[in-house]
Amino acid sequence: MRCRETVIHVTGRVFALVSPLIVALLTLPAAAAEPPEIVCIQCHGSMPGRIGEPVKLWKGSIHAENGVACNACHGGDPKDAANAMSPARGFLGAPKETAIPAFCGRCHVGVMKDYLASAHGKALGKGGPTCVTCHGNHQVVKATLDLINEKSCSRCHSYERARLIRAAMQETEGMIVAIDTRIAAYKGEGTDTEGLEKGLFAVRNRFHTLFHNVDVEMVKKESAGIQGYLKKIRDQLTALDNSHKKRKLAGAGGITAMLLLALFAHLLRKTYD
Amino acid sequence: MALLKRLIDWIDVRIGAREVVAKELTGYLLPRNINTWYSMGSILLFIFAMQVATGILLLIYYVPDADKAFKSVTFIMNEVPFGWLIRLCHTVGSSLMVLVLFFHMLSVLFMNSYKSPRELNWLTGFILFTMVQGISLTGYLLPWSQLSFWATTVATNSVGAIPAVGQYLVEFLRGGKLVGPPTLGRFFALHVALIPAVIAALVGAHLFFLQRTGVSTPPFGQKETANQWKGDGYHYENHPGGIPFFPVYAFEDVRSIFIYLACFLGVVFFFPNLLFTRDAFIPANPLLTPAHIKPEWYFLANYQTLKLFPSEFLGLAVQGVAMTFLALLPFIDRGPERHPLKRPLFMVCALGGLLLWIGLGVWGHYS
Numbered sequence: 001m002r003c004r005e006t007v008i009h010v011t012g013r014v015f016a017l018v019s020p021l022i023v024a025l026l027t028l029p030a031a032a033a034e035p036p037e038i039v040c041i042q043c044h045g046s047m048p049g050r051i052g053e054p055v056k057l058w059k060g061s062i063h064a065e066n067g068v069a070c071n072a073c074h075g076g077d078p079k080d081a082a083n084a085m086s087p088a089r090g091f092l093g094a095p096k097e098t099a100i101p102a103f104c105g106r107c108h109v110g111v112m113k114d115y116l117a118s119a120h121g122k123a124l125g126k127g128g129p130t131c132v133t134c135h136g137n138h139q140v141v142k143a144t145l146d147l148i149n150e151k152s153c154s155r156c157h158s159y160e161r162a163r164l165i166r167a168a169m170q171e172t173e174g175m176i177v178a179i180d181t182r183i184a185a186y187k188g189e190g191t192d193t194e195g196l197e198k199g200l201f202a203v204r205n206r207f208h209t210l211f212h213n214v215d216v217e218m219v220k221k222e223s224a225g226i227q228g229y230l231k232k233i234r235d236q237l238t239a240l241d242n243s244h245k246k247r248k249l250a251g252a253g254g255i256t257a258m259l260l261l262a263l264f265a266h267l268l269r270k271t272y273d
Numbered sequence: 274m275a276l277l278k279r280l281i282d283w284i285d286v287r288i289g290a291r292e293v294v295a296k297e298l299t300g301y302l303l304p305r306n307i308n309t310w311y312s313m314g315s316i317l318l319f320i321f322a323m324q325v326a327t328g329i330l331l332l333i334y335y336v337p338d339a340d341k342a343f344k345s346v347t348f349i350m351n352e353v354p355f356g357w358l359i360r361l362c363h364t365v366g367s368s369l370m371v372l373v374l375f376f377h378m379l380s381v382l383f384m385n386s387y388k389s390p391r392e393l394n395w396l397t398g399f400i401l402f403t404m405v406q407g408i409s410l411t412g413y414l415l416p417w418s419q420l421s422f423w424a425t426t427v428a429t430n431s432v433g434a435i436p437a438v439g440q441y442l443v444e445f446l447r448g449g450k451l452v453g454p455p456t457l458g459r460f461f462a463l464h465v466a467l468i469p470a471v472i473a474a475l476v477g478a479h480l481f482f483l484q485r486t487g488v489s490t491p492p493f494g495q496k497e498t499a500n501q502w503k504g505d506g507y508h509y510e511n512h513p514g515g516i517p518f519f520p521v522y523a524f525e526d527v528r529s530i531f532i533y534l535a536c537f538l539g540v541v542f543f544f545p546n547l548l549f550t551r552d553a554f555i556p557a558n559p560l561l562t563p564a565h566i567k568p569e570w571y572f573l574a575n576y577q578t579l580k581l582f583p584s585e586f587l588g589l590a591v592q593g594v595a596m597t598f599l600a601l602l603p604f605i606d607r608g609p610e611r612h613p614l615k616r617p618l619f620m621v622c623a624l625g626g627l628l629l630w631i632g633l634g635v636w637g638h639y640s
């Protein structure tokens with residue numbers, strides 16, 4: 001199961017990585033001009049209130065960054081203003097509360113499965129949160145643990161259990177961030193970090209799918225395994241650190257040798273004065 | 274020992290080797306007031322040899338193919354034993370070669386040794402200077418990284434500003450409208466075959482001219498600093514009572530080379546990233562222009578000059594005039610005086626030009 005979900009996640013990520021390239025490809029001939037605005041944005045952007053609001057919010061989202069526009073979520077025809085919102089062109093409208101998980105789940109398949117199986121998913125329509133309760137509907141930003149906070153999670157129940165989950169995830173999150181920084185530093189020096197990056201990428205994905213189960217025990221159990229993988233990556237980085245330290249030592253030796261040889265040549269030269 | 278002596282004798286009776294040594298090494302006398310700046314040429318010879326050696330080693334694994342070049346360089350840096358060292362030596366060496374080249378040029382300039390009869394020395398030197406720039410530029414593309422791809426795009430773009438033929442010239446250089454796989458092929462051939470051969474030949478000519486005119490006397494600490502040569506006949510400038518090149522000045526050269534090596538290794542081991550940006554480790558992507566693309570430090574002044582002028586053509590023309598002026602300097606500046614302090618106008622111009630070049634470079638770096 002996990003494995004298949006990871007595959008789906010990786011596909012999503014790859015799409016995410018590739019989509020900016022596709023956007024760039026499309027815009028290049030126009031000498032890096034803005035992509036032509038789709039009719040949804042043109043029309044909605046000029047409207048007040050709840051019809052116009054989504055455009056502003058969406059512009060700051062990770063979806064906008066990755067080229068997931070209005071029609072990717074709502075369907076419809078982004079090129080034909082007259083029939084843009086015709087159901088015949090695949091327009092879905094705005095989802096009702098109970099339809100939201102499936103709405104987002106078209107792309108975030110693994111998350112949706114975890115969510116539906118969780119206490120939150122089971123309470124869907126009966127006071128449980130949907131995806132947009134936590135992520136917002138249009139201004140969806142990159143997910144971090146900061147989404148678990150007292151203000152957001154005490155809306156329906158006490159923060160206690162939320163705190164436990166966050167605490168269980170915090171350590172692993174910290175490790176991931178630290179490893180990511182170290183890998184980035186090596187990459188900037190010409191070290192081949194492709195293997196390390198791929199490893200971290202897979203572990204990070206596995207880790208990030210954990211939350212939606214909202215199951216403290218499961219988070220704890222899985223975290224141990226994930227940290228095991230992270231430690232392996234960390235060991236590889238430490239081995240790199242050591243070999244670089246050795247290089248610096250050898251370099252210092254080389255420089256000293258050159259200076260001594262220079263001194264020797266100088267003294268030899270002086271013997272002829 | 275006896276065996277060695279017999280071997281030398283064997284050679285000597287056949288080709289008169291001892292005579293050559295006596296004439297060109299132990300009997301080759303240099304001015305008594307010679308200084309360390311005269312070692313720059315030897316350092317340059319050493320660097321060039323080292324670039325050739327490390328370059329040949331890189332060729333074993335480097336693949337000049339747009340699909341494989343970046344991977345092959347990554348392989349050299351990470352998998353090949355000591356590949357990282359060889360690659361860093363080659364890149365750091367290329368940059369330091371330009372630096373030492375500047376020192377050599379400036380010392381020759383400020384000691385006024387370019388004056389007649391050494392015009393040919395200066396001229397071959399100047400062509401060497403442009404060739405070294407050329408070999409750096411062509412080599413920069415070979416790793417096929419974002420940095421090399423876009424720096425080459427920017428550098429070749431400006432050629433297009435030449436009226437009438439510019440566009441054709443750019444296409445000829447690139448082997449297409451844009452920098453692409455054909456450009457890599459061309460630059461590779463220039464970098465590893467044509468330009469090194471030209472440099473080697475020019476170095477030969479440079480040294481031949483030096484050998485025929487004799488080394489100049491530094492103008493410092495002399496009473497008479499005016500140029501003695503009247504242009505009336507061939508004259509070898511000898512230095513009676515001077516210091517023998519071998520072994521005395523040779524040791525000074527060797528000392529200079531070791532000091533250079535210490536600095537060189539310092540950069541290689543402790544500051545290799547002086548010469549790289551993050552984009553140097555991302556494969557070339559023609560569809561994604563990185564944010565800050567700057568040429569290498571020694572082209573920054575040219576880069577800034579191009580940006581300063583309202584039209585690219587004007588910027589190019591100004592640089593062309595400046596380069597032509599420098600190339601023809603010995604034919605323009607013909608006064609006999611060689612001591613820089615006795616030539617205030619020359620000093621102001623030379624220092625002003627140097628400061629302008631540095632200023633433009635710094636400006637280009639921060640702009």
Ligand code: HEM
Pocket residue numbers: 310311312313314315317318321374377378381386387391394395396397398399400401402405472476479483487488489490
């Ligand atoms: C690959 C590049 C070069 C190499 C290997 C090289 C090598 C040498 C060597 C070995 C000498 C004799 C020792 C000395 O004075 O340093 C010399 C002299 C000289 N070089 Fe260069 N050189 C190069 C580039 C240049 C450049 C760019 C210039 C100026 C445009 C130049 C101008 C001269 C002049 C005028 C002399 C005569 C100096 C004198 O007799 O006092 N050279 N070069």
